[in-house]
Amino acid sequence: MAEREQPTGPGPEPDLRARIQARVAERRADRAAEQERAGTPAAQQPAADGSTGEPAAPASRSRPVTWVGRLTHTLAFLLAVTVTVVAMRSFVISSYYIPSASMEPTLHGCQSCQPDLVLVDKLSYRFSSVARADVVVFDRPPLAPPEAAELIKRVIGLPGETISGRGGKVFVGTKALAEPYVNPACGPIADFAAVKVPAGTYFMMGDNRCDSLDSRIFGAIPGSSIVGRAVAVSWPVKHLRWL
Template structure:
C-alpha cells in the first residue's frame, strides 16, 4: 500500500480533494460570466437595432426651429413613422441635408424642419404669412410677430416631395433656399424633446 504522505514535508497533512461545494461554486461563477456576457451582447444588439430601424436621438444644431426647439435640445426621432402612414402637414421631420447645400466641416449631415406643404400643394408667402393652396396657413407654433417671406411667387410641390420651413422664419435655411425635399430623404418624425429635462415633452 502506498503512503499518501510520501513526497510531502514531514508533518504536512495531505491535500484535501476538491469538495462538491467548490466545484459547484466554480461552475456557478463560469455560468454567471457567460450570462453577463450574453446580456451585454444582447443589449448592444438591441441598441443597434433600435437606433438603425426604430428610434434615434438627434441634437438640434441651430436656432432655426426656435421657439419650438432650442439649440442643444435633444429630440427622439421615430424612423418607422412614414412606413406606417403618410407625411402630415405640421410634422417636425429630420431629413438628409440636400445635395449642393453648403455645409461646414462641423455641420450635421441631417437637418430638422417642419412640413408646410405636401405633394400637389401650392405654397406662397404673402403679407408676412404662408399660404397653401390660396389659403392662409394657421401656425400656432410660431413666435408672436413672426414674418414669413422669401416666397413671393407660388411654388407647386411635385409628387414624392414636401416643402419644409423652420419655425424661426428669419433665421432658417429651408425649402425657400433649396426647394422641396424628396420624401425618401426623410429620416423620421421628431416626436419628443428628451433633453434637457426642463423642456421634456411631446412635439
C-alpha cells in the same frame, strides 16, 4: 420405530408454502405479460419489494458556477443589449441634438448653449403618411449648408400643392395657413414666389422663419430622405415635452 419429529416453527405447512410460492410466481408471470403488452421491459418494472431491479442512480448535484460561466453569461447579456440598442436606433427610434436656432421657439439650439435633444420615431411613416405640421428629421439635401448631416424642419407643403409667401403669411394654394408655432419675434414672413411641390417631395420650413435655411433655399426634399418624425424633447429636463 421412532415417530418423525413435527416442525415446531411458525412457518406454513409444506403444501401451503408451495401454494404461496406458486401464487407469487403466477402474479409475477401476469405482471411480466402485462409489461410485455405495454412495451416496457420487465426489468424496469418494480419487483414485489418495490425495487426496479436496476442500481439506483446517484442523486444529482448542482455544478458550482465558475468565474468563466459568470463571464460567459455577462458577455451574452451585454451582446443581447447591444444588438437590441443598435436595432432600435436603426429601425425604431433615435435621438438628435438641435444644431441651430432655426426651430425656435419650438426647439432650442445654439452654438453656446445646451441644445434640445429630440427623440425621433423612425417607424411611424412605414404605416402612415407624412402630415402637414409634422416636425421631421431628414438627410441634408445637396443645396443645404454642410454643417450637419441631418436637418430638422416642419412640413409645410405636401406633394402636388402650391406653396407661396405673401403679405407676411404662407399660402397653400389660395388658403393662408394658421401657424401658431412660428416664432413671433421674427415678424411677418418675407414674400416668396409660388412653388409647385413635385410628386413624392415635401416643402419644409423652420419655425424661426427669419433664421432658417429651408425649402425656400434648397427646394422640396424627397420623401425617401426623411429619417423620421420628432415626437418628444428628452433633454434638458426643463424642456421635457411631447411635440
